[in-house]
Amino acid sequence: MREIEFKMERPGLLQEGDVVHVTEGVLPSNYYYTIDPSLAMSGNFPFRERLLAKEGKVLSVIENERGFYVKVAFEE
Numbered sequence: 001m002r003e004i005e006f007k008m009e010r011p012g013l014l015q016e017g018d019v020v021h022v023t024e025g026v027l028p029s030n031y032y033y034t035i036d037p038s039l040a041m042s043g044n045f046p047f048r049e050r051l052l053a054k055e056g057k058v059l060s061v062i063e064n065e066r067g068f069y070v071k072v073a074f075e076e
Contacts, residue, residue, distance in 0.1 A: 006040035008068040013039045018058040052076050
C-alpha cells in the first residue's frame with residue numbers, strides 16, 4: 001500500500017472512505033496526480049516513483065494553517 005498526500009483548495013470536496021480516481025500529468029522530469037474531477041493535486045514525483053494504481057481510497061482529510069490536505073491510499 002502506498003499513501004500520497006494531495007492539496008485540496010476547499011473543504012467538503014472529499015470525505016474519509018471515498019474512492020477516488022487520479023489522472024497522471026507529465027512534466028519534463030516529474031509526474032504529478034490530480035484527483036478527478038480536479039478536486040485535489042499532488043506534489044511532483046520523479047519518474048522512478050511513478051504511481052501505478054489509478055484508484056485509491058481517502059484515508060483522512062486534514063485542515064491546518066496551510067489549507068486542506070487529503071491522504072489517499074493506493075494498492076500497488
